[in-house]
Amino acid sequence: MKSLNPFDKFNVQSIPLHGDISILSAAHEPEYFPHREEQIEKMVNSMRGLMMGMKTNHLLIYGKTGTGKTSVTKYVASKLNEKMDGNLVISYINCQAYDSPYSIMVNIAKKIPGAENIPVSGWPLDRIYDELVIAMSKSGIPVVVILDEIDKLVEKNGGDSLYMILKLLDENAGIRGNVVGITNDTSFYEKLDSRIKSRLNRDSVIFHPYNTEQLKDILIPRISSILGPEQYEEAAINLCAAIGAQEHGDARKAIDLMRISIELAMLESASVVEREYVYRARDKLDSDILRDTVITLPTHAKLVLFSVIMSRQIHPNSATTGEVGLYYEKICFIAGYTPLTSRRVSDYISDLEDYGIISTMLKSLGRYGRTRLINITAREEDIKNFILEDLDLEKLRSVNFSLQQKFE
DNA sequence: ACTCCACAGGAAAATTGGGGTA
DNA sequence: TACCCCAATTTTCCTGTGGAGT
Known part of the structure; x- marks a missing residue:
């Protein structure tokens, strides 16, 4: 048998993409959200008071993973910022990573003019609180604090973090800001103690799981921006959507599956993304997730x-x-x-x-x-x-x- | 009906460690 | 340097409990 030049492997005749596959990556921040019109409208209604110099109600977003909570929230906030000519501070905090009163305030401070230099640890809590109040009042810019996985704050130190942040935004005359709390825990609100409940019970938006048809509506525009109709089986998309729907209507899963399927097909120089690749993508995805979890x-x-x-x-x-x-x-x-x-x-x-x-x-x-x-x-x-x-x-x-x- | 095992899981103290100020 | 503040992790101490054995 004749020996192959190993570098031949580099000459893959991969599926010609006529777009960037990163549109299927986790980092991609979409501009269109099929079947989320209702949620977007509710959020806009809730937040637009900020534009008119008012204090607005805090907002709670409920929904399972992959239902678009985080993407939509970031999108709405950035749109609002656009309308306000950039005169809005958006502080996105993942409460899984930052759950102490101190770390949350530091995260907000990073975005506030005049408060950027607060050290990541060392100061007494009340000092950072006071400095933050001063800087925020002085700048006068309204703040949207997005607390992703807000339920983690309550599990942890009994809600002290959350209480502190609500106090910061609500009880200082010079400060305008609201909290957008994101959670996948439907019983989250029940777990709160009353001092927090009374401040948070105003507005809430629910993101329902996507069904198979809705997932297809999400997948198809993205696929067709990178692949021609002859380059994929419709059944492959249906399968991605069906698996995503099974997993509590998870769009992220459906999109990941599609991306990995295409990558697998490319690696094998296939000309068409077939169903078979989706099955293999599912195995790979499951194994990747497990590995990620275990090694960390x-x-x-x-x-x-x-x-x-x-x-x-x-x-x-x-x-x-x-x-x-x-x-x-x-x-x-x-x-x-x-x-x-x-x-x-x-x-x-x-x-x-x-x-x-x-x-x-x-x-x-x-x-x-x-x-x-x-x-x-x-x-x-x-x-x-x-x-x-x-x-x-x-x-x-x-x-x-x-x-x-x-x-x- | 009563005991008592082998834990579950809450509360709080103790330890470790990163960073501050004086 | 000594000392303070805070967070995170782990230990200590604890009360609670379903049901097989008696």
């Missing part, structure tokens, strides 16, 4: 996860918190870490469940106590390999899962 886990979360896998492989039916804890201590010893307390391990198990890597069921074993039965929802081999990518956990490679006696 804190070290001890990885150790706990590793112990769960271990426990399930040795005693498939009895992975309980206590059992996992036992293996965890041994795993820590092997990896050269001091184990954390069982209370902490228990929390990590809950975290892993939140991430969807494992599932648990609280069950009472009568005389034998009450504990959680733990299951793994993703492929164990994959998880294991992703954990072992961590160079600090090199030593776990030597763990032999079949040799139970080693741990007795």
Whole structure:
């Protein structure tokens, strides 16, 4: 067999795109939002008072992931800014990343003229608060504070962060601003305590999940801006839309699937994006998401996860918190870490469940106590390999899962 | 009907660490 | 330098509980 020049691989006859595929990337900020007219109108009505120098109601946005909450909110805010000739400060804060009163105020301060130099830590809270009040009053520019995943603020320090920010915007005469809170937790409002509730109950907008037809309306304009009709199967788009609709009407998922399908087709020099690529894109996407989740886990979360896998492989039916804890201590010893307390391990198990890597069921074993039965929802081999990518956990490679006696 | 296991999970204290001021 | 403020993480201490065994 004649040897191939490896660089031939660079000469792929890929599908000729007549547009930029980044229109299907997560970073793309669209200008058109099919089936979101109603929501946009409500938001505009709620916020336009800012243009007329009024204080406006705070706004709560509800909707599952991939229903367009964040994109639409940013879009509406930027449109408003345009109308006001740039005389609006838009502070977008992801509360998953910034959830303390301090970090949120620093984030707002970064955008306020005269307050940019507040240090990221060190100052007493009331000092940064006061400086912020002074700078905001002096500049007089209205502020829109977008709090994405606002529910994280309440879970955390009992709503102190949220209360502080509402106080900042509401109780200072010289300051005009409103909060746009985004959440996928429909019971969010119920969890608030009354001092916050009374300020937040004015306006809310709900983003319903997209159905298959609506997802197609989102996908088709984007696809046709980069591919000709002969370059993709309609069935492929339908499939992306259908999968997205299954996943709580998730447009992001549908779009990701489409992008990956096209990329896979290009890599194989296919001339048409067929359904088959969508199926493969789904597998790749699931695996990528899992990998992303696992490799960014804190070290001890990885150790706990590793112990769960271990426990399930040795005693498939009895992975309980206590059992996992036992293996965890041994795993820590092997990896050269001091184990954390069982209370902490228990929390990590809950975290892993939140991430969807494992599932648990609280069950009472009568005389034998009450504990959680733990299951793994993703492929164990994959998880294991992703954990072992961590160079600090090199030593776990030597763990032999079949040799139970080693741990007795 | 009563016990008591093996935890769940809340509250608060303690520790660690990054950054400030004087 | 000593000392203060705050955030994040972990430990300590704790109360609560479904149901098998008795």
